[in-house]
Amino acid sequence: MDNPFRFSGVVEEPAFFNRKKEQEEIWQYIESSQNVLLSSHRRYGKSSLILKMFKEIKNITPVYIDLYGTTRTEEFIISFLRGLSVIESSMGCLIKKSVKEYGALGSILVWTRL
Numbered sequence: 001m002d003n004p005f006r007f008s009g010v011v012e013e014p015a016f017f018n019r020k021k022e023q024e025e026i027w028q029y030i031e032s033s034q035n036v037l038l039s040s041h042r043r044y045g046k047s048s049l050i051l052k053m054f055k056e057i058k059n060i061t062p063v064y065i066d067l068y069g070t071t072r073t074e075e076f077i078i079s080f081l082r083g084l085s086v087i088e089s090s091m092g093c094l095i096k097k098s099v100k101e102y103g104a105l106g107s108i109l110v111w112t113r114l
Contacts, residue, residue: 010047010048010051011045011048012048012052013052019045019049019052022049023049023052023053026049026053027053030057030060038050047064047066050064051064061086061087063083063084063086063087064083065079065080065082065083066079067079
């Protein structure tokens with residue numbers, strides 16, 4: 001008999017199961033606009049749980065940032081910006097739509113210190 005459990009990488013259905021309680025609790029936090037922090041030992045399925053939920057999210061652009069192996073501030077900033085790059089096109093569309101509907105937004109200044 002083959003072992004049904006995977007020990008590496010992200011687990012998807014049908015191997016992903018029995019996490020309904022965690023999913024319901026996280027949905028409650030998301031719906032009430034609260035931050036969520038998942039913390040546990042490695043290989044407990046945190047990434048699999050979050051990525052499963054990302055597939056179900058509507059009207060929100062989720063951002064997944066993997067910080068495993070990040071040891072320096074510069075590495076954190078690069079990982080953070082790469083994670084945020086997935087919302088770049090969504091933000092561009094939102095800004096264009098806002099300008100079209102509400103007129104010029106004025107000056108927007110952004111400082112990045114590396």
